[in-house]
Amino acid sequence: MQTFGRGKxxxxxxxxxxIKKLNFLTFVDMCRKRGIEMVQLDLSQPLEEQGPLDAIIHKLTDHIVEADQNITEALLLVQSVQEYIxxxxxxVILDPLPAIRTLLDRFKSYTLIHKIEESMKDDRICSPSFMVLSNECGPDMLEQLHxxxxxxxxICKTQVAHGTNSHEMAIIFSEEDLKDIxxxxxxQSFINHNAVLYKVFVVGEAYSVVERPSIRNFPSGPTxxxxxxxxxxxxxxxxxxxHxxxxxxxxxxxxxxxNDVIQKISRCLRQTLGVSLFGIDIIINNQTGQHAVIDINAFPGYEGVPEFFDDLLAHLTNILQDHLPGGPLRVNGVAQSLPVACEVSCGSCWVIDSEGMKKDSHQGLSCCNSDLAPKYQHHCRSTLAAEAPSQ
Structure with missing residues (x-):
C-alpha cells in the first residue's frame, strides 16, 4: 500500500x-490507515496550538455567510482561520475562503461563469441571462429585464447559495406576477431542458456526473x-x-x-478560483443543444457518488506527495509549471488575487461515458489521469 502521506x-x-451525513469518520479512518494523521479542529481554540498542519479540509459556509451578515462571533472566527492561513x-486549504465566498453569492458566481464562457469561446456553452434585484419591482422592471x-x-433564487432558504425558488410567467418576487x-432566465438536470461533482482531478429530475418544459414568452x-x-x-x-x-x-464541455468548465473553475471540492448544475437547452450552468456549489453533498472518499483520498494523497522536498510548486494540488489555459479576471473583492488563482491546463477532466442514457441516478465517474498530457 502506498503511504505518500505518512507522517502528515x-x-x-x-x-x-x-460529518454524519457524509459518514466522514469513515474517511478519517481511511486516512489513518495511509499514515495520515487527521485532526478535528476546534475553532473555539487557537489553530496555532493545533498545528502544524499540512492541509485543512473544511466546510465553513455557515460561518462565512454569517460573517458576511456582520455577525460578530462568525466574523472573529472566520478572521482567525484566515489569519492562520x-x-x-x-x-494547503481545501478550499480557499475567498473562493468559497464567490460560490456562496449567486450573482458573483453567475458573473464568473459568464466571464469563463466568454474566455472559452465555445458555442456549445450558453448559460442563462441573469440580474440581481435588490429592491421591490418598480415601474421600470420590464425594461430592466429587457x-x-x-x-x-x-426563475427567482436567493442571492445566497447556501442554507435551507437557498433551495426555495419561484418561476414567474408574466408581468402580473412580478409582485410575487x-x-x-x-x-435567471428559464431554459427548457426536458426535465433533466446533470449534477457534476468535482473532487480534485476527478469528477462524477449524476443525472437527476428537474423542472419540466414551459412555453416561451409571457403566459x-x-x-x-x-x-x-x-x-x-x-x-x-x-407534475x-x-x-x-x-x-x-x-x-x-x-465530456469535453464538462472538462472545460470544470477546469476553468479550478484554474480561476483554486477550488477542489465543488459541484456544477448543468442543463442542456432542448432547442439548441447548448450546455447551461445554472448553479455552482461549494463542497456539495456528493449524493450518488459512492467513490467520493476514494477520490478525496487520492486528491489529498497527491497534494501531500507534492509537498515532499523537491516536489513541483502547486496550489491546492495543481501544478504551476504549465501555462494557464483559462485566465479570467474577476475583479471581485471576494476572489483570490490572480497570483493565488492561476492553475495549469494538465487537468483533462473527462467523463467515462459520453452516451448517458436518460435514467435518473445514472452515475458516471472518471479520473483525470487518463486525459492529462505528461508534464
Whole structure:
C-alpha cells in the first residue's frame, strides 16, 4: 500500500450534521490507515496550538455567510482561520475562503461563469441571462429585464447559495406576477431542458456526473399561468416524481452532456478560483443543444457518488506527495509549471488575487461515458489521469 502521506497532519472542520451525513469518520479512518494523521479542529481554540498542519479540509459556509451578515462571533472566527492561513502559506486549504465566498453569492458566481464562457469561446456553452434585484419591482422592471436579456418565464433564487432558504425558488410567467418576487434575489432566465438536470461533482482531478429530475418544459414568452414556487432540493432528488418534473411534453433535442464541455468548465473553475471540492448544475437547452450552468456549489453533498472518499483520498494523497522536498510548486494540488489555459479576471473583492488563482491546463477532466442514457441516478465517474498530457 502506498503511504505518500505518512507522517502528515491534516486538519478538518465540518459541522456535526455534515460529518454524519457524509459518514466522514469513515474517511478519517481511511486516512489513518495511509499514515495520515487527521485532526478535528476546534475553532473555539487557537489553530496555532493545533498545528502544524499540512492541509485543512473544511466546510465553513455557515460561518462565512454569517460573517458576511456582520455577525460578530462568525466574523472573529472566520478572521482567525484566515489569519492562520495567511501565516502558514505552506498549508494547503481545501478550499480557499475567498473562493468559497464567490460560490456562496449567486450573482458573483453567475458573473464568473459568464466571464469563463466568454474566455472559452465555445458555442456549445450558453448559460442563462441573469440580474440581481435588490429592491421591490418598480415601474421600470420590464425594461430592466429587457436590458439584461431576460424573458418570461424566469426563475427567482436567493442571492445566497447556501442554507435551507437557498433551495426555495419561484418561476414567474408574466408581468402580473412580478409582485410575487421577494427581493433581494437573483433572477435567471428559464431554459427548457426536458426535465433533466446533470449534477457534476468535482473532487480534485476527478469528477462524477449524476443525472437527476428537474423542472419540466414551459412555453416561451409571457403566459397567464400563475407563478410557481418550489424547493429545488426536493425537485432534484433522485426519487422525485411530480407534475413539476413530468417528461410528457419533451421537445426538440434530448442530448447528453459533452465530456469535453464538462472538462472545460470544470477546469476553468479550478484554474480561476483554486477550488477542489465543488459541484456544477448543468442543463442542456432542448432547442439548441447548448450546455447551461445554472448553479455552482461549494463542497456539495456528493449524493450518488459512492467513490467520493476514494477520490478525496487520492486528491489529498497527491497534494501531500507534492509537498515532499523537491516536489513541483502547486496550489491546492495543481501544478504551476504549465501555462494557464483559462485566465479570467474577476475583479471581485471576494476572489483570490490572480497570483493565488492561476492553475495549469494538465487537468483533462473527462467523463467515462459520453452516451448517458436518460435514467435518473445514472452515475458516471472518471479520473483525470487518463486525459492529462505528461508534464
Amino acid at each position: 497532519r491534516v486538519g478538518y472542520w465540518l459541522s456535526e450534521k455534515k 495567511d501565516a502558514h502559506p505552506e498549508t 436590458v439584461n436579456g431576460i424573458t418570461f418565464p424566469f 421577494r427581493p433581494p434575489c437573483v433572477i 397567464d399561468r400563475r407563478a410557481i414556487s418550489f424547493n429545488s432540493h426536493h425537485v432534484s432528488k433522485a426519487e422525485s416524481s411530480s 413539476l418534473t413530468s417528461r410528457e411534453n419533451l421537445e426538440g433535442q434530448c442530448r447528453t452532456p459533452s
